[in-house]
Amino acid sequence: MKLYYAPGACSQAPHITALEGGLSLQLVRVTLGKSVTEHGENYKDISPLGFVPLLQLDDGRTLGECSAVVQYLADQAPAAGMLAPAGSFERYKTQEWLSFIATELHKGGFSPLFNPNLSAEARTGTLKTLHNRLDYVARHLQDRDYLVGDRFSVADAYLFVTLGWTGYLKLDLSAWPTLASFVQRIAARPAVQAALKAEGLLG
Numbered sequence: 001m002k003l004y005y006a007p008g009a010c011s012q013a014p015h016i017t018a019l020e021g022g023l024s025l026q027l028v029r030v031t032l033g034k035s036v037t038e039h040g041e042n043y044k045d046i047s048p049l050g051f052v053p054l055l056q057l058d059d060g061r062t063l064g065e066c067s068a069v070v071q072y073l074a075d076q077a078p079a080a081g082m083l084a085p086a087g088s089f090e091r092y093k094t095q096e097w098l099s100f101i102a103t104e105l106h107k108g109g110f111s112p113l114f115n116p117n118l119s120a121e122a123r124t125g126t127l128k129t130l131h132n133r134l135d136y137v138a139r140h141l142q143d144r145d146y147l148v149g150d151r152f153s154v155a156d157a158y159l160f161v162t163l164g165w166t167g168y169l170k171l172d173l174s175a176w177p178t179l180a181s182f183v184q185r186i187a188a189r190p191a192v193q194a195a196l197k198a199e200g201l202l203g
């Protein structure tokens, strides 16, 4: 399998998932601004919208959308327990969090803040919304280590990656000690360290 990724982007969630599951993955780095892969391919020929992540199976089929990709990978490594069995309520809870992270945090909260042309007024509104959503996640994690149940899931991988963007955006995560300690806890996992290293994000 190949994973098209960009360092520190949401594609890090499937990268972590694959490493947690012991799956073998070939990484292909994409320069997002130029939409070109490390092999010089025009990335839009591979992924028409130019988004990472994109997973390419050995038979050539592709799967996009972060939430779908992490679920597919977790199902390839069931022993790692990153996604409860199909039909279980716990699986729907994990999907609830994946959807919340993808829409409310990633696209609705963080993405606009990466836009250098965002007006000051829009930035203030987006930050207010993001703070409310982070408050909600922090309250949920107040008395638990993971988003769902008592073990690491694909939702934790995705949340970890999005919270990491506070560093790029110079937002102070220490305002949410629960979230700051979540990030530390997840960052300490060997598979997460390996993913950060492979993406060139560790010193």
Ligand SMILES: N[C@@H](CCC(=O)N[C@@H](CS)C(=O)NCC(=O)O)C(=O)O
Residues within 6 Å of the ligand: 009, 010, 011, 032, 049, 050, 051, 052, 053, 064, 065, 066, 067, 102
């Ligand atoms: N709906 C997509 C969005 C993925 C996405 O926004 N990826 C970002 C990186 S985190 C990207 O590829 N941005 C490049 C661009 O917007 O051109 C998903 O959930 O996978």
